Amino acid sequence: MEGAGRASGDDGVDHDSSAEANHAFHQSEPAVIVLRQLDPAEEEVARTLGAGPFTTFRRVILPALAPAIAVGALQTFARAVGEFGSVVIVSGNLPHRTMTAPIHIFGAIESGEPHAAAAVSVVLVAVSVALFIFAEHRLRERSA
Numbered sequence: 001m002e003g004a005g006r007a008s009g010d011d012g013v014d015h016d017s018s019a020e021a022n023h024a025f026h027q028s029e030p031a032v033i034v035l036r037q038l039d040p041a042e043e044e045v046a047r048t049l050g051a052g053p054f055t056t057f058r059r060v061i062l063p064a065l066a067p068a069i070a071v072g073a074l075q076t077f078a079r080a081v082g083e084f085g086s087v088v089i090v091s092g093n094l095p096h097r098t099m100t101a102p103i104h105i106f107g108a109i110e111s112g113e114p115h116a117a118a119a120v121s122v123v124l125v126a127v128s129v130a131l132f133i134f135a136e137h138r139l140r141e142r143s144a
Helices: 017-026 029-037 040-048 053-082 085-091 101-110 114-143
Strands: 006-008 014-016
Touching (some): 053 114
Antiparallel strands (some): 006 014
C-alpha cells in the first residue's frame, strides 16, 4: 500500500520519507528555542531606526540564531556520520540514491578495500574534530 510519504522500492520494502522528515525536523530544535527567547523589542528598535525587514533579519535575528544554527548543523553532521542502520532500514539502501559515508565505508570493506574505508573514516574523524574545535573556539570567543 502506498500512501503520502511512502514509496514501494524495487526491493519490495516500503520506504517512509515522513520518518526522515521527522528526524530532520528535530535537528532544528536549538533554533526554535532561540527564536522563543528572542526579544521582539530588538526588532522594533531596528525598525524604529529605519532598518527594513531584510536588514533587521540580517543584523538582529540572524546573529542571535547563528550559534543555534551552528549547533544544529553540528548535530546533523554528527548523526549523519553515524547513520548506517536507519538509512538502510528507513530509506532503503538504493544504489546511487541513498549513499552515506558509513554505507560507503561498509561497501569498501565488503569489497575488500580496507584502505579506502580507512581513508574515508579518517577524513570523517578529521572533519568532525575540526568542526567541534571550531565550534568550541567560537563559543569561547562569544562568552569572552
